[in-house]
Amino acid sequence: MVATIVSPRIMRIGGGAVAQVAEVLGTLGLKHPLVVTDPFMVSSGLARRVLDALAAAGIAAPVFSDTVSDPTDTVVEAGVAALAQAGAVDCLIGFGGGSPIDTAKAIAILAAGGGRMRDWKVPRTADLAALPVVAIPTTAGTGSEATRFTVITDTERDEKMLIAGLAALPLAAIVDYELTYSVPPRTTADTGIDSLTHALEAYVSKRANPYSDTLARRAMALIARNLRTAYAEPHNATAREAMMLGATLAGLAFSNSSVALVHGMSRPIGAHFHVAHGLSNAMLLPAVTAFSLPAALPRYAEAARAMGIAHEDEGDQAAAARLVEELRALNRDLAVPTPRSYGLDADRWRALMPTMAEQALASGSPANNPRVPTKEEIMALYEQVWAG
Structure with missing residues (x-):
């Protein structure tokens, strides 16, 4: 058999790796990220781990923190609107559990292809993204930082939609186990x-x-x-x-x-x-x-x-x-x-x-x-x- 293999272009793996986020962006020629995260990451201060690392490199990143557990099409649409309002953005950083990372992927797909999120569920293939995604997981579970999938709930139909394609594959992943210490x-x-x-x-x-x-x-x-x-x-x-x-x-x-x-x-x-x-x-x-x-x-x-x-x-x-x-x-x-x-x-x-x-x-x-x-x-x- 012939297998087609895909993976992020760069993976930084190890304790403290989140501090290298600006270096990873620079390697890829990226300078203006929008950070996609959730309210707990902000209120707990954990989001400062990535924001402070960016700020130390002179990067002031806007934040979209309205993601929810089991991300929905309505949140993705709100994220696309936030992306449009953020101005000059050249990448998305998904920071948190699988939900913020999946949301960042879906924002990139919907911003590029338009329509509604349900238009992109399998068997359709989503290979075109508006922007690359850099994924930084804070839980050891979903593996979303390394996959070509995202799962979004259709709120009108109560359906979890599998969306697959190269557009859902992060360009880079930063895997720092120290971010999981506070996970209950x-x-x-x-x-x-x-x-x-x-x-x-x-x-x-x-x-x-x-x-x-x-x-x-x-x-x-x-x-x-x-x-x-x-x-x-x-x-x-x-x-x-x-x-x-x-x-x-x-x-x-x-x-x-x-x-x-x-x-x-x-x-x-x-x-x-x-x-x-x-x-x-x-x-x-x-x-x-x-x-x-x-x-x-x-x-x-x-x-x-x-x-x-x-x-x-x-x-x-x-x-x-x-x-x-x-x-x-x-x-x-x-x-x-x-x-x-x-x-x-x-x-x-x-x-x-x-x-x-x-x-x-x-x-x-x-x-x-x-x-x-x-x-x-x-x-x-x-x-x-x-x-x-």
Whole structure:
């Protein structure tokens, strides 16, 4: 097979790397950024880490800080308007979790192509951006700093839209694990399982290739060995660094392979019930993995070995069984709730299952799964996940 590989042109990775943001911009010939972030990054003072580094280089950057968790088309439209008002801007800096980075990507796409955000969802390819994006993540989870994807909610249709193309690929990424020290345990857990899901789905995807396999295996090893420590010891530098690198490698892996059924089923949960993306992935991961095992047993077994939960000489059936049990144990150890214990409405959940199943299939992600489900099988999985 011939694989097409894409990645940011520059990646600065390591503790304190955010201080080099002006140097990265200068290397790329950029001088006038608009910083896209969220209200917490501003109120907590964390945004000063990038703004002060820019100011030290004589760059006064305007800020758009109206992004929201699970970014919406209306926020993207507001960002395009802010971009127009900012004057001479030659790049966007997405600073924060996946939501500000995804918003910055979507602003660049909508500003270039016009129309409405829904006009750019898959299967259409978004390859033209108005401006390049420099991504600086503050969580170890989404991998958005390294991917050619962004996910935006259509507020009129309650639909999370997958938007894909070179326009969504950051020109540069600055990956500084020290920015994650203040991330609370719940977010550490959810974004950590999100990144593990990225790596595992990239590895078992029908679109996997030798390049993505290498990244996915290393990402799974880093995340599986360090997530519990990062959750329990927020200032453990070794664990935080490993999680940040694992999340970025997982992002590169699925950007050059794909995600699959977990993500396809997760997006509708976020759209209809406003559950954080990483958390909805965590709710789904054990059940969807158990459903998918028979179609790719050797792959799942190898994932278990990469994660260090199965011996190299252990048979595929036993190793894959260990993987499912480990995913269940991880959810228990990280206090991942079921949809029911999270407080979602049972009647609404069941009433929306047909719609969520249809939206999952329409996203295209389930088609990459080793075992491609029917609508009825997805509904059955939603019912299984509800009960826990």
